[in-house]
Amino acid sequence: METGSNITWHELSLSKEFRRVQNAHHSFVIWFTGLSGSGKSTIANELANVLYKNGISNYVLDGDNIRHGLNKDLGFTDSDRKENIRRIGEVSRLFVDSGQVILTAFISPFQEDRDTVRSLLEDNEFIEVYVRCPIEECESRDPKGLYQKARGGLIKDFTGIDSPYEEPLNPEIILETDRYSIEECVSQLLHYLTSRNFI
Template identity: 60%
Template sequence: MTHNPNIVWHPAAIKKSDRQSLNGHKSCALWFTGLSGSGKSVLANAVDEKLYRMGIRSYVLDGDNIRHGLNQDLGFRTEDRIENIRRIGEVAKLFVDSGQMILTAFISPFREDRDMVRALFPNGEFLEIYVKCPLQICEQRDPKGLYKKARNGDIKHFTGIDSPYEAPLSPDLIIESDQTSITDGADLIIKELQRKGII
């Protein structure tokens, strides 16, 4: 996508480092990826709650919630999924620039799209968290009844059924949600953020 030469970026008077200093912590994007039903949203919200209790400014962007507003014009075809992730990446970048921790819970099935988002951030400000869970477990959970609808042909282009999911090759963290509790998974993520000196 080319930028209009008549649109010029206006530099902000207050820098990201100033906002981080005010908040008392660094900022980064925690990108939760995995199949529907893997536990991305539940885990992201558990981490968000822990951050809140630690006095850290954070916010969760959830895939379904975003499609109620910002991305309500998008469907689930490949080109729509790509645009969905592009928009979320740009929004996440704004949150990080504001000095906040942003947690995004999106299937984001394609590696190329996740890599595109990672490229928006300076090194160390994007952490890809793979919420790994076998398809059969996700189908057993099926909290929204989507797998059943996909198997019946009521939903087309459903990830894991008739649309592929490309697992991360080298994520920053893997949480196996069929073997790890939400509390333990959230603790692992908090410890990783502390180890990296982000919080």
């Protein structure tokens, strides 16, 4: 059923700015992108703990967790990957409107899709964080055994093996998890956020 012409945007009584005042901090998206095993979720969750301890309302959206619910109907074809990121982008925008900091940990392999999410948000609301780690290192870690399954042909269209990963062209920050510890990466992120008055 076609509904596009029968729906109208309803303006909310409480704006994003009011919610930011109530929360006493800016709201924005930290978009972690990188290969499986690069450390995206680990860094996102550690940063979330630090933000929480400093009174900053935040929430982590993790790729695997989202596929258990909101996106459980999607596979890993290119079109499904695009839809996966589109939905997360829209959810992230809602979190920003609610006045919170949203941390997303998704491989999000395509530059076009990451740019689409950026375009949904205003200036100073999207921070692309490239969690850079050589595939050899990611594969040696293989925390979920996915690379082994992909190499064995049990997982098709696996990013970095038989599906491409497009490195970010101009990310706000690059974290090199093969060179720095999780704590050091979080410290680098905090320095970035504080130096630019995000927190």
